[in-house]
Amino acid sequence: MTETSAAAQPPSGVVDLLGLLAYAELVSFFRLSDAAGLAPDLAAKGELAGVAATEYRHYRMLHERLAALGADPEAAMGPFVEPLDAWHGRTEPRTWLESLVKTYVGDGIAGDFYRTVAEHADADTAEAVRGAVSETERAEAVAVRVRTAVQEDPKLAGPLSLWARRLVGEALSQAQLVAAARPELAALVAQGATGGESGEGGGKGDLAAVSRLFAGLTEAHSARLEAMGLSG
Amino acid sequence: MTETSAAAQPPSGVVDLLGLLAYAELVSFFRLSDAAGLAPDLAAKGELAGVAATEYRHYRMLHERLAALGADPEAAMGPFVEPLDAWHGRTEPRTWLESLVKTYVGDGIAGDFYRTVAEHADADTAEAVRGAVSETERAEAVAVRVRTAVQEDPKLAGPLSLWARRLVGEALSQAQLVAAARPELAALVAQGATGGESGEGGGKGDLAAVSRLFAGLTEAHSARLEAMGLSG
Numbered sequence: 001m002t003e004t005s006a007a008a009q010p011p012s013g014v015v016d017l018l019g020l021l022a023y024a025e026l027v028s029f030f031r032l033s034d035a036a037g038l039a040p041d042l043a044a045k046g047e048l049a050g051v052a053a054t055e056y057r058h059y060r061m062l063h064e065r066l067a068a069l070g071a072d073p074e075a076a077m078g079p080f081v082e083p084l085d086a087w088h089g090r091t092e093p094r095t096w097l098e099s100l101v102k103t104y105v106g107d108g109i110a111g112d113f114y115r116t117v118a119e120h121a122d123a124d125t126a127e128a129v130r131g132a133v134s135e136t137e138r139a140e141a142v143a144v145r146v147r148t149a150v151q152e153d154p155k156l157a158g159p160l161s162l163w164a165r166r167l168v169g170e171a172l173s174q175a176q177l178v179a180a181a182r183p184e185l186a187a188l189v190a191q192g193a194t195g196g197e198s199g200e201g202g203g204k205g206d207l208a209a210v211s212r213l214f215a216g217l218t219e220a221h222s223a224r225l226e227a228m229g230l231s232g
Numbered sequence: 233m234t235e236t237s238a239a240a241q242p243p244s245g246v247v248d249l250l251g252l253l254a255y256a257e258l259v260s261f262f263r264l265s266d267a268a269g270l271a272p273d274l275a276a277k278g279e280l281a282g283v284a285a286t287e288y289r290h291y292r293m294l295h296e297r298l299a300a301l302g303a304d305p306e307a308a309m310g311p312f313v314e315p316l317d318a319w320h321g322r323t324e325p326r327t328w329l330e331s332l333v334k335t336y337v338g339d340g341i342a343g344d345f346y347r348t349v350a351e352h353a354d355a356d357t358a359e360a361v362r363g364a365v366s367e368t369e370r371a372e373a374v375a376v377r378v379r380t381a382v383q384e385d386p387k388l389a390g391p392l393s394l395w396a397r398r399l400v401g402e403a404l405s406q407a408q409l410v411a412a413a414r415p416e417l418a419a420l421v422a423q424g425a426t427g428g429e430s431g432e433g434g435g436k437g438d439l440a441a442v443s444r445l446f447a448g449l450t451e452a453h454s455a456r457l458e459a460m461g462l463s464g
Contacts, residue, residue, distance in 0.1 A: 029265070034265070057285070
C-alpha cells in the first residue's frame with residue numbers, strides 16, 4: 001500500500017493490463033495444480049509445483065505494483081475473471097503433454113503482454129515485470145521436453161499441433177470479448193503490437209489495431225510451436 | 233546433489249521422516265488448490281495461493297536435504313504417497329471454513345513432526361527445518377480467521393469441531409498403517425514424543441510408544457482446537 005509511485009498516473013490501460021496479468025497468474029497457479037494428477041511421476045509433480053510457485057511470485061509482484069499505483073488489485077483483476085476462467089474451462093488438458101504445451105503457450109502469451117507493460121508503464125513497474133519476463137523465458141525447458149517426446153514418438157506431433165491451435169483459437173475468442181469491453185486496454189496492447197502507430201485510444205481504429213495485435217500473437221505462437229517441434 | 237553431509241549417516245527413520253514431510257508438503261500444495269473454488273473472494277484466493285507457495289518452499293527444502301543426505305528424494309517419499317493421498321481423499325473440505333480448519337490442523341501436525349526432525353537429524357538438516365517450523369507457526373492468522381467466524385456465528389462451532397475430530401481420526405488411522413509398515417520411523421517419532429524413553433527401535437514396544445505419541449498428538453490437537461475457538 002505504499003503510494004510512492006501513485007503520483008505518476010499510469011497511462012490508461014496499464015492498470016487493466018496489470019490486473020489481467022495478475023489474475024492470469026493466479027488462475028494459472030491453481031489450474032496447474034489440476035494437472036498434478038496427469039504427472040507421470042513424483043519428480044514431474046515436483047517440477048510442476050515449481051512452475052506453479054513461480055506463477056504465484058508473479059501474481060504477488062503484480063498485486064504489489066497495482067497497490068503501489070494506487071489501484072485496488074482485486075478490482076483491477078475483476079473484469080478478467082470470467083474470460084480467463086472461460087479459457088481454462090474450454091482448454092482442460094487430458095494428458096501430461098497437453099498440459100506442458102498449454103503451460104508453454106500460456107506463458108508465451110503472458111510474456112508478450114509483460115513486454116507491453118514494460119514499454120508503457122512507469123519505470124518501477126517496468127523494472128518489476130522484467131523479472132517475470134525472464135522467468136517466463138525459462139519455460140524453454142518445457143519446450144525441450146515436448147520436442148523430445150515428439151521426436152521419440154512422431155505420431156504425437158499431429159494431435160499436439162491441433163491442441164496448440166485450439167489453445168490459441170480459444171484465447172483469441174476470449175481476447176475479442178475483452179477488447180470490445182475494455183477499449184483502453186485494447187488500444188494499449190495494440191500500440192505495443194504495432195510499435196505505437198495506433199495512438200488515439202478507445203476508438204474503432206483500435207479494434208482494427210487489435211486484429212493486427214492478434215496477427216502478431218499468432219506469429220509469435222508459430223515460433224513457439226516450432227520450438228516444441230510442432231507445426232501451426 | 234551436494235554430498236557434504238552424506239558422510240554423517242542420519243539415524244534410521246530420519247530419511248523416512250523427511251520423505252514423509254516432503255510428500256506431505258507436495259500433496260498439500262496441490263490439495264490447497266482444490267480449495268480455491270471455495271474461497272469467498274479474490275483476496276482470499278490470493279492468500280490461499282500464498283499458503284500453498286509456502287508449502288512448495290518447504291517441499292524444495294526437504295527435497296534438497298534428502299539429496300544432501302545421499303538419499304533419493306522420490307524413493308524416500310514413495311511409501312507415504314498412498315496413506316497421505318488416502319487421508320486427503322477422506323477429508324475433502326466442502327466449505328471455506330472447513331478448508332481453513334484442515335490447513336491449520338494439518339500444518340500443526342506437520343510442525344510437531346518438524347520438531348522431531350530437528351531433534352534427531354544432523355545440524356544442517358535441523359537448521360533447515362527450523363525455517364519450516366517458524367513459517368508453519370505463522371498459520372496463527374488462519375486460527376484467528378476461524379475463531380472470528382465462530383464468534384460471529386456460534387452455530388458453526390459444533391460442525392467445525394466435529395470436522396476437526398474427523399481430520400485427526402483419519403490421520404491417526406493412516407498413521408497406524410504407516411507405523412506398522414515403517415517400524416524405524418515409528419520408533420523415531422515415538423522417541424520424540426516421549427523424550428527419548430523408547431530407544432531400542434523397531435520392536436513391539438515402539439508400537440506401544442506410538443500410542444503414547446498419538447496421545448501426545450491428540451493433546452496438541454486439543455490446544456489447536458482451542459486456538460480456533462472449537463472444542464474436542
